[in-house]
Amino acid sequence: MHAEKSRAHRAAAAEIREAEPADLAQEYRDYAYIVSHDLGTPVRLMVEFARLLDERQVEKGDEEDRALLREIMDNGDRLRSMMQGLLAFSRLNTLAAPHILVDTQKIAEHCRLVMQDRLKASGGKLAVAGLPRLKGDADQIMQLFSLLVDNAIKFARPGVAPDIHITAQRDSDLWIFSVRDNGQGLEETYWTRVFKPFQKLHVDGQYPGVGMGLSLARKITALHGGYMWIAESSPQGTTVRFSLAAAD
Numbered sequence: 001m002h003a004e005k006s007r008a009h010r011a012a013a014a015e016i017r018e019a020e021p022a023d024l025a026q027e028y029r030d031y032a033y034i035v036s037h038d039l040g041t042p043v044r045l046m047v048e049f050a051r052l053l054d055e056r057q058v059e060k061g062d063e064e065d066r067a068l069l070r071e072i073m074d075n076g077d078r079l080r081s082m083m084q085g086l087l088a089f090s091r092l093n094t095l096a097a098p099h100i101l102v103d104t105q106k107i108a109e110h111c112r113l114v115m116q117d118r119l120k121a122s123g124g125k126l127a128v129a130g131l132p133r134l135k136g137d138a139d140q141i142m143q144l145f146s147l148l149v150d151n152a153i154k155f156a157r158p159g160v161a162p163d164i165h166i167t168a169q170r171d172s173d174l175w176i177f178s179v180r181d182n183g184q185g186l187e188e189t190y191w192t193r194v195f196k197p198f199q200k201l202h203v204d205g206q207y208p209g210v211g212m213g214l215s216l217a218r219k220i221t222a223l224h225g226g227y228m229w230i231a232e233s234s235p236q237g238t239t240v241r242f243s244l245a246a247a248d
Helices: 002-038 040-060 063-091 104-114 116-122 138-154 213-223
Strands: 100-103 125-128 133-136 163-171 174-180 228-234 237-245
Touching (some): 040 063, 100 104, 100 138, 104 116, 104 125, 133 138, 133 237, 138 163, 138 213, 213 228
Antiparallel strands (some): 174 237
């Protein structure tokens, strides 16, 4: 009898372990829905009501009240953006496709095509050379390149057109990718902090976004078994590196 109970317990434990990944994925999906809908709706309504009140204040000419209402709207919009950032972060765990052999050179070239309007507006250039074929999720790797290129364009030096280079070198069983720019640079004390969610090193409103770009980029790298770090940075530019497993 004891042996039968023991076998039953082991079988039940094995069944639970098999179910855990699916249960975890469902939890992430539920969380994403809560963030995007259950929390997003009251914030959206708050912003809309504040906007209606602001329109009424135009007739009254009360600039002090309008300034307060604009503060509510700005912070409400920022909160909505932060929730969208959390949603994007959580979706990385649930929407990933099976890793197959992909051509990162072609993916990076497609990234350049997709971002050509932003590059043209900034006068910037994106050079891509020597990127390998490896196993991964093509959509996520595309997002990874896009996040890093967007970051390089966003933090360009005033009056200096962005000059961005994506290269890769083989290191044993890894490929080390480098994304180098000629932007503002980053003090070494912030090299770790910038990869944490919602980290903005500038005054709110100075640059668009809520500080999720590099956090999302590092998360994608981690989902591919790699790591991302700041390799070097100075007032003349920054090099971000990340590792991805080689295909052979």
